[in-house]
Each structure stands twice: as C-alpha cells, then as structure tokens.
Amino acid sequence: MTPVTDGKNAPIGLVVLDMAGTTVADEGLVERAFESAAAELGVRPGSAEHAAHLAHVRATMGESKISVFRHLFGDEERARRANAAFEAAYGRLVGEGHCAPVPGARAAIERLRAEGRTVVLTTGFARVTQDAILTALGWTGLADLTLCPADAGRGRPFPDMVLTALLRTAAVDAVQRIAVAGDTSYDMLSGRRAGASLVAGVLTGAHDETALRAAGATAVLPSVAELPGLIAEYES
Known part of the structure; x- marks a missing residue:
C-alpha cells in the first residue's frame, strides 16, 4: 500500500x-438462470455436460457472463444465444422479487x-x-x-x-x-x-x-x- x-x-x-x-x-439466481441458458442450447439437466458447465459457472462467478458462455459453447452465435436466454431468465426472476x-x-x-x-x-x-x-x-x-x-x-x-x-x-x-x-x-x-x-x-x-x-x-x-x-x- x-x-x-x-x-x-x-x-x-x-x-x-x-x-x-x-x-x-x-437467492442463487445465477444458477437458476443458467438452467434456462443451458436448455436454450440443448444441454440436458442431469447430463455430464450440464454438470461440467454448472461447475464452470460456479468457478467463474463474477466474470462477464458473455465471456463465460463463450468458453462453454465455443462459437459466438451460440454464446450470444445462451447469454440472451440467461439475461432474460435472470431479469424475469428479479422482476418476480427474487432479489x-x-x-x-x-x-x-x-x-x-x-x-x-x-x-x-x-x-x-x-x-x-x-x-x-x-x-x-x-x-x-x-x-x-x-x-x-x-x-x-x-x-x-x-x-x-x-x-x-x-x-x-x-x-x-x-x-x-x-x-x-x-x-x-x-x-x-x-x-x-x-x-x-x-x-x-x-x-x-x-x-x-x-x-x-x-x-x-x-x-x-x-x-x-x-x-x-x-x-x-x-x-x-
């Protein structure tokens, strides 16, 4: 200092x-919104892929969400679809009073x-x-x-x-x-x-x-x- x-x-x-x-x-809305993003990209709950993605989301809390989805889904179009689904789900949950x-x-x-x-x-x-x-x-x-x-x-x-x-x-x-x-x-x-x-x-x-x-x-x-x-x- x-x-x-x-x-x-x-x-x-x-x-x-x-x-x-x-x-x-x-109230854990990041993980709940991630479920919507994963579903948008066809990642099935309970699958090994879903578990690996969720672990990465937890490990990178605080990072820009679009950066997280770029890592998870590779190409820009899929990352943007996932991010849009995530943001929409998070915004809906916030609007319902879950924060x-x-x-x-x-x-x-x-x-x-x-x-x-x-x-x-x-x-x-x-x-x-x-x-x-x-x-x-x-x-x-x-x-x-x-x-x-x-x-x-x-x-x-x-x-x-x-x-x-x-x-x-x-x-x-x-x-x-x-x-x-x-x-x-x-x-x-x-x-x-x-x-x-x-x-x-x-x-x-x-x-x-x-x-x-x-x-x-x-x-x-x-x-x-x-x-x-x-x-x-x-x-x-």
Missing part, C-alpha cells in the same frame, strides 16, 4: 462495489457517500439486467455511477471496470486511493490488477475466505456492511 508523505495511508476517495453476492442477495439488498448494504453505501467518497456499482451482467436489479431494489441513483462490462471493454478478472470507474468519475488522483469489494476471486483479481490499495472480500456470496485470499484480498469481511469501518481503520 502506498503511504502519503505524513506516513498515513492515502485516503480512500473511490469505492468500487460488486452487486450480486456483495451488495445484492440474489434483495444484502443487510446493511444500502446504509454502507449511503455512509460512504456521506463521508465524501464516490461509490460505483459494478456487475458481470449486461446493462439491461443491471438496470432491472437497480429498479427492483429502488437503487436507481443510490451510487454515483453504475458500470457493466460493455461500459469498460472487458469484464472481470480484468481491471477495466475499476479503471473505468476512476476515469469516468475523476474522483481520485491515484489508484492507491481506490477500494474494491466483492464476493468472488475475480473481484479480487480485478481490484489488485487495477492497483487498488484496499481489496476486500465479503462472505455473503460465491467464494469462501480461502479462495478470496488466494486471489489477493487484502481483507475478508462478513459483509459489505463492515466496509466503511474497514476504510476508516485503514485511514487512521
């Missing part, structure tokens, strides 16, 4: 937060912004799905900015969304003043590759503490609700 000249850590001015599994509890805020997440975001920090919400989903989640939760306008992979060029584990958050908001003058939080290994890799000083894993989503730390987490928290306190401690 890069200190400022008085020996203290550089104050955090930009906080980049994942959505599903970190700030949003989605909710992680307890304390909204309060944490509001506190961070009240402290003068810029907050950006990111996702591996397409923009239409991200907007459906924000609308369902009443979170439109809660953060300073929302980003999906298409806004940045590449999704996680690449650093693009974190760096796009910096460029779009101009909130800080150095990557060392960025904090990133997420529930997957890919969130951790993205934050570290972007140069963020604080890369916090949370235990409300896909991956456990061992996986998060192996991917570079500088801290692991029970929930994103603990993030404002972690930042305050880091700055003290």
Whole structure:
C-alpha cells in the first residue's frame, strides 16, 4: 500500500462495489438462470455436460457472463444465444422479487457517500439486467455511477471496470486511493490488477475466505456492511 508523505495511508476517495453476492442477495439466481441458458442450447439437466458447465459457472462467478458462455459453447452465435436466454431468465426472476439488498448494504453505501467518497456499482451482467436489479431494489441513483462490462471493454478478472470507474468519475488522483469489494476471486483479481490499495472480500456470496485470499484480498469481511469501518481503520 502506498503511504502519503505524513506516513498515513492515502485516503480512500473511490469505492468500487460488486452487486450480486456483495451488495445484492440474489437467492442463487445465477444458477437458476443458467438452467434456462443451458436448455436454450440443448444441454440436458442431469447430463455430464450440464454438470461440467454448472461447475464452470460456479468457478467463474463474477466474470462477464458473455465471456463465460463463450468458453462453454465455443462459437459466438451460440454464446450470444445462451447469454440472451440467461439475461432474460435472470431479469424475469428479479422482476418476480427474487432479489434483495444484502443487510446493511444500502446504509454502507449511503455512509460512504456521506463521508465524501464516490461509490460505483459494478456487475458481470449486461446493462439491461443491471438496470432491472437497480429498479427492483429502488437503487436507481443510490451510487454515483453504475458500470457493466460493455461500459469498460472487458469484464472481470480484468481491471477495466475499476479503471473505468476512476476515469469516468475523476474522483481520485491515484489508484492507491481506490477500494474494491466483492464476493468472488475475480473481484479480487480485478481490484489488485487495477492497483487498488484496499481489496476486500465479503462472505455473503460465491467464494469462501480461502479462495478470496488466494486471489489477493487484502481483507475478508462478513459483509459489505463492515466496509466503511474497514476504510476508516485503514485511514487512521
């Protein structure tokens, strides 16, 4: 971590937060939506192919979904069909009320912004799905900015969304003043590759503490609700 000249850590001015599994509890909707995508491509539930695909989906939680389907189905046309089916199913489930805020997440975001920090919400989903989640939760306008992979060029584990958050908001003058939080290994890799000083894993989503730390987490928290306190401690 890069200190400022008085020996203290550089104050955090930009906080980049994942959505599903970190700030949003989605009740396993990723796997449920995957069932629709698999059916669209003729992958039978209970088959060895289905099991292998589902294992890959679980292992790559946090990655851009179109990238996941490109890996699973090979050619671009099939990947786009699968992704469209996935996004449609996920959006339908969200619209039926199958998602909710992680307890304390909204309060944490509001506190961070009240402290003068810029907050950006990111996702591996397409923009239409991200907007459906924000609308369902009443979170439109809660953060300073929302980003999906298409806004940045590449999704996680690449650093693009974190760096796009910096460029779009101009909130800080150095990557060392960025904090990133997420529930997957890919969130951790993205934050570290972007140069963020604080890369916090949370235990409300896909991956456990061992996986998060192996991917570079500088801290692991029970929930994103603990993030404002972690930042305050880091700055003290």
